[in-house]
Amino acid sequence: MSLLPAPLAPIRPAFLTRVTPVARLTAGMIWLVAAILTLDPAVPARLVVAACVALVLCSGLPLRRIPGRLAPLGLAILSLTVFSILLSGSNADRSIAAIVELGPMRITGPAVSAGLAVGLRVVVIGLTTLLVFGPSDPTRLADSLVQQWHAPDRFAYGTLAALRVAPFMAGDWATIAAARRLRGISPGGVTGRAREFGDRLMVMLVSSIRRAERLALAMDARGFDSGIRRTHFRELRVGWRDLLTVAVALAVAAAALALPR
Amino acid sequence: MTTAGPALDRQPADEGIGTSSEPRAPGGPPSVRAAGLGWTYSGRTRPAFQGLTFELEPGRVLLVLGPSGSGKSTLARALAGLVPHVLPGSWRGHLRIGEMDVAATPARVLGERVGLVFQDPDCQLVMARVDDEVAFGLENRGWPRERMQARVPESLRQVGLAGFGRRGTATLSGGEKQRLAIADILAAQPSLLVFDEPTANLDPPGMYATVEQLAALARRREHTIVLVEHRLEAALPLADDVLLLDDEGRQLAFGPAGSVGRGAVALLERSGAWVPQAWRGAEPRLDAAPQPGTAGAGSSMGRVLLDATDLQVDYPADEEGSHRALDGVSFRALAGERTAIVGPNGSGKSTLLFALAGLRRPDRGSVRVRALAAGGEPVEEMRDPSRLRAEEIARRIGMVFQDPELGFVARTARDEVLATDGATRARGRRGGADTPPPDSDGVLARFGLGHLAGESPFQLSQGEQRRLSLAGLVLRPPAVLLLDEPTFGLDRRGTEAVIRLLDELRETGQAQLLATHDPRLLPACDRVVALDRGRIVFDGEPARFLAEPPYSPPGPWRGGVVPTEAAR
Amino acid sequence: MSALSATGPSVGPSESTRWRTVDIVVVAAIAVAFGVVFWFWDVYVWPWASFLSSPGEYAISGVWLLPAVVAPLVVRKPGAAIFAEMVAAIVSVLLGNQWGLDVLLSGFVQGAGAELLFAFVLYRNFSPLVAALAGAGAGVGEALHDLPVYYSSFDVPYQVGIVVLDVVSAAVIAGVGGWLLVRAIRRTGALQAFPASE
């Protein structure tokens, strides 16, 4: 039984589904760096707009499922923004006028602006991630890493194989929890719960290691470690779409950083 | 003795045969010859197998039989060169496949001649998509792309999976997965095929399809085939020769199937393996099978312990819509009654057990259970298990999961028995001296695990783990015991041991429900409930079920005989 | 003895640093398991912890660094810490957590922090002390990444506090906790395919 969310897969062909994963990864990293370069909220805000446009126009992803997918972000953004504002260094700087002053607590304009910037950063990260990983599956990512970036193929495909075990692990985790409840085990208190977490983790790791050992043997039986140079069933070539994607990402990032407020 | 092989295996890729991307012509099926063959895994004192001496002529089918732990899987690994080239250990004697000496031939050379299919389809599929999966072995062997693109659909067609290329491997049924695994190895055109219990995890239709596939391969006589299989009723008609191992991994007999078989019944029986019905000339039968209705704790027999009404369980929607795993299932379990829950893969058996245990709250309907007092009388009113606290639920419901390892809660077998009941421990801490410590070692001894009391539960063999998970439920037997595939992967001796333990537990008046794919268990049950697509399609006596199974194709359910189509 | 035996006399130095298939897949699987746990943690635990106590949640941040210690303790091969942290990061991204792409960066620096320590002892010493130091190393890596990305606007005393919490939590939870976890796994006999010690 699986607890994992169904992967977000494209439902129609789109521009980004035909861009190689490493090109999308490069483009995504460019935006990520741009978003963390400054504490000016305008920069991540512009990138958020750009990312939304890209999601709608060229990702091919089912747009209705995206809000649900991003929901866990909400609380993280809220808390990061609020605490970034409350704990900002500029609050203590008496030369900056306070917007709010409650007894010893003061909040200044720069603090609010920096807090917003940090919160928006997380939104940029979340949206870019969808653009990078949404349009194709992990197999294509591994193919692309190996064929374009010459990543070591045994590691790439070994990881891919291990990834197939993930749904079983989620099921194992649920079963382990269920089994312990049925055996009457319900520790209370912080240390009891930490121990329980460790015990469950141990059982899950043991079962994952056993599965992985069997999988590795099956891979070796099919010549995975034969020392022969691997060929590729599916070829990925860098094309104009990849160059265009990276170029546009760079241009957007530069514009977001350079435009006046 | 030391092998010369592994050193060769580690030479750089760009020398010798490895660089030729064109695999050599199949060259006809090879013979297999073993002389004084033995293997001991490093860290073990006992050999996995020893003194094997046999000759298999090209194009014949060898069936390897033996009890659990007799080294059958290890022999399969040796034929594929995983032993000694990948797994550590020490090698004795000679094994030749055609002109190749296994110990002296690099694994990659062996890999081009030998294909190995493992027992568990989930542990041998590597890629997420069917065509990538078939291509995986070809990529490893350096095939050029054009040849792969021609070969992949061809091998899918060969196993009846034409048009499945773009499917996700995770969406396939068990039988389809196993046929995909066969396509994987056929793709590389090996001439020796080795199957290690290829049907062990399959429901009857899946097993039927896989056996059919093996039969088709055997008929073509283009491969030499070695088959390890517990389900002999299915495998026997395919075999030309039989190799019989005892529990120490020694060779008991080797020869043509017909002649070895009947002479070996006594040997097989003694070693605890399943004996094919065809050899014994009688109905398959569990020695420990009790007469229905005779067990149970007198007065409480027949009282309702568990009552489920109109259960409906929906799994959350994905791209393909929502899954209704259970659809209006109503069910009562009586004290002292043992019920088998059967049905194809995905029919909802596990979901039903989870719902009954209160681990998955139904979307509609309700579950109520009661506990048993020490004498076996039901006590207290019926309660909803999903609302009970952990200590309360442990007295009412126990569950043995398909993978017993996931259910272990303690560091040693002894603690595992004691952990059964959290309440006992809590009382021990408070009350102290007046409650004598329960006799955990006595329980372990009764389950044949006495010598393992101090061992980690994870160290035990599969059969031992299953017995231990039952032993963990003895000190405070729950009123209702749920078992998911309790005899999965066990030989006859292991299965009988489980049934005996279940009989013992039933003495307390316990109600037992077991989900199973194994028709041999049914005669040991009082009642069979068959599920199909989340609904109950049969509820009645085992004999009636076996006579008229509500499935198509019926396959091995009908008296344990494989349909003639496969047997030809 | 086979030349591939983990403890056999015929194991050469090159053999012991070469990654076998089983090493790769087992480390990846351990990392995937942690990735699944992280995803759950990120989505269901962390938001509440951080909302209720920010930035005190950093006291439990060591959980994220467990793979960087556990994987090297299991396979004892160069690169295990970075490889495991990166895979765990990728998995939690693929499942969809709030940190997204950014965990690729943080995974790398965290793994590198631990990797440096294991390299410093030449992948020979796997004692609890080394594990704790490696955990702390990963914690330093984590702080180096998180300060500019998430806490750049915080007042300096808070930033110092976060670094201290980070490193201590990393040494205790990832370092010592990871070592205990591997010992428990080893006792189950699941690691027979790997170099043993003790």
Ligand SMILES: Nc1ncnc2c1ncn2[C@@H]1O[C@H](COP(=O)(O)OP(=O)(O)OP(=O)(O)O)[C@@H](O)[C@H]1O
């Ligand atoms: N990788 C391994 N390392 C060490 N010992 C092993 C390994 N695999 C199997 N063994 C041991 O070798 C012996 C033979 O095991 P094997 O799996 O070959 O038996 P089997 O006949 O296939 O049993 P079953 O019917 O239960 O599958 C057993 O004692 C087992 O514990």
Ligand SMILES: Nc1ncnc2c1ncn2[C@@H]1O[C@H](COP(=O)(O)OP(=O)(O)OP(=O)(O)O)[C@@H](O)[C@H]1O
């Ligand atoms: N967590 C889940 N999410 C979505 N669907 C699920 C989940 N678990 C089970 N299902 C689906 O519910 C149905 C019933 O599954 P279940 O595991 O109960 O079947 P089963 O009869 O135990 O099968 P098997 O014989 O293979 O063990 C199947 O179609 C399955 O794919």
Ligand SMILES: [Mg+2]
């Ligand atoms: Mg076996």
Ligand SMILES: [Mg+2]
């Ligand atoms: Mg099931």
